[in-house]
Amino acid sequence: MRKSIQDIANWLNIEAGEHGEKIVTGVSIDTRTIKEGDLFIPFRGEKTNGHKYVLQAFEKGASCSLWLKDEPNPPKDVPLLFVEDSGLALQQMARMYRNELKAKFIGITGSNGKTSSKDILASLLSPFYKVQKTIGNFNNELGLPLTILSLDEDTEIAVLEMGMSGFGEIEFLSTLAKPHYAVITNIGEAHMQDLGSREGIAKAKFEIIKGFDSEGVLCYDGDEPLLRALIEITPQLRSKSFGFQQGNDLMIREIETTEKGSRFIVDGELNGEFFIPILGKHQVKNALGAMLVAKSLGMSDEQIRKGLEQVSLTDMRMQLVPVGDVLFINDAYNAAPTSMKAAIEFLQSTSMRKDKWLVLGDMLELGDKEQQFHEELARYIDENRISRICLFGPRMEWLYHKIAPRFSGRILHTKDDYGKIVDYIKQHADKDSLILIKGSRGMKLETIINTFNK
Incomplete structure (x- = not known):
């Protein structure tokens, strides 16, 4: 972005002041990461007031700063833009900048797999387009505007x-970003406490079409009846489905997993054999949504094949981490019942190593049914295919009581002590061990692997 302070004032319909010709090349809300030329946006919260960092932002090279009109003592002789609300100003700037950009915008939502799908799609497209993507988890009402304002003016795909x-919330983000294409990865149980049911979750995710124009295309999990029902009552919507079941526009026919990744065969909008250097049946399914978007953009099957071969994911998503003789699968970024079952299924079906371990942490934000969701995992764990289990967190005690009789002498539970699990692994794991680490973000199960690396 390269805009004058006057340009930004025009976006906000306010006065630019005497520094209107000065150039802004980015936006920041954090002086720890601010770059020269950035516009600093101070927020006033319960714990801190961002206005006290404004002068520090200028010292680090900021070109300009917002300042709330009701905040006293604005500094003199520095470029300030006075606004009523920092968040609304940020969103308005993003809205105006979005309208100027010529890039194709792709929105991705879903209960699980959003970040993986984003990474897969961006990697797939990058050899053929100038692509930028959401960094980290900047995916909410403040993060998405920051992402849009970070886009280069010549970006081709966002x-x-x-x-x-x-x-x-998704409706707000969609109407702000105005995506040309969108992907709904799946409907799980995350946020059940706020949305009440899986039906509610499906409707909330489906809001992603609200920002479409008449040419918008939705690529969605066609194995999910709740999404198919919403598609049926939206006949004007252009859509493409993907999944394992017959009748999808892109269907997985076969998957083979090795230590290098997943080789799979598809039928439908694309045909033949493809490969991604990522583990997991669920990650192959995430790749299908990306493939449909790429096909809709006009890419050939061969271009898509080549793009998939160099895909990489953000850390802690089915990430292989060798530590000495032991091989960990770090899938500790997050967890919900759907993704937990998928990871367990992968571990039980893989032939990578014969001594298979589960290290599972609490699943959070599941509402009134959280005990049921934890206990139900017992149905998916086969004592003949899993050697040992370590459970971490107070909620995993429910699963422990459910499954302990089947794993006598091969199971450990601790509510809050990573060290007990580390010691157990050191005592029992060897060169044949493959250890899956998975739990909700708040459980920070990567601590277990990091302890080994110290």
């Missing part, structure tokens, strides 16, 4: 992750 916890 891949934007859209997160939510309640109704109306």
Whole structure:
């Protein structure tokens, strides 16, 4: 971005002041990461007031700063833009900049797999387009505008992750970003406490079409009846489905997993054999949504094949981490019942190593049914295919009581002590061990692997 302070004032319909010709090349809300030329946006919260960092922002090279009109003592002789609300100003700037950009915008949402799908799609497209994507988890009402304002003016494809916890949030993000294409990865149980049911979650995710124009295309998990029902009552919507079941526009026919990744065969909008250097049946399914978007953009099957071969994911998503003789699968970024079952299924079906371990942490934000969701995992764990289990967190005690009789002498539970699990692994794991680490973000199960690396 390269805009004058006057340009930004025009976006906000306010006065630019005497520094209107000065150039802004980015936006920041954090003086720790601010870059020269940035516009600093101070927020006033319960714990801190960003206005006290404004002068520090200028010392680090900021070109300009917003300042709330009701905040006293604005500094003199520095470029300030006075606004009523920092968040609304940020969103308005993003809205105006979005309208100027010629890039194709792609929105991605879903209960699980948003970040993986974003990474897969961006990697797939990068050899053929100038692509930028959401960095980290900047996927909410503040993060998405920051992502849009970080886009280069010559970006050709913007891949934007859209997160939510309640109704109306995805609609807001979609109408701000105005995606040309969108992907709904799946419907799980995350945010059940806010949305009440899986039906509610599906409706909230489906809001991603609200920003479409008449040419918008939705690529969605066709194995999910809740999404198919919403598609059926939206006949004007252009859509493409993907999944394992017959009748999808892109269907997985066969998957083979090795230590190098997943080789799979598809039928439908694309045909033949493809490969991604990522583990997991669920990650192959995430790749299908990306493939449909790429096909809709006009890419050939061979271009898509080549793009998939160099895909990489953000850390802690089915990430292979060798530590001495032991091989970990670090899938500790997050967890919900759907993704937990998929990871367990992968571990039980893989032939990578014969001594298979589960290290599972609590699943959070599941509402009133959290005990049921934890206990139900017992149905998916086969004592003949899993050697040992370590459970971490107070909620995993429910699963422990459910499954302990089947794993006598081969199971450990601790509510809060990573060290007990580390010691157990050191005592029992060897060169044949493959250890899956998975839990909700708040459980920070990567601590277990990091302890080994110290």
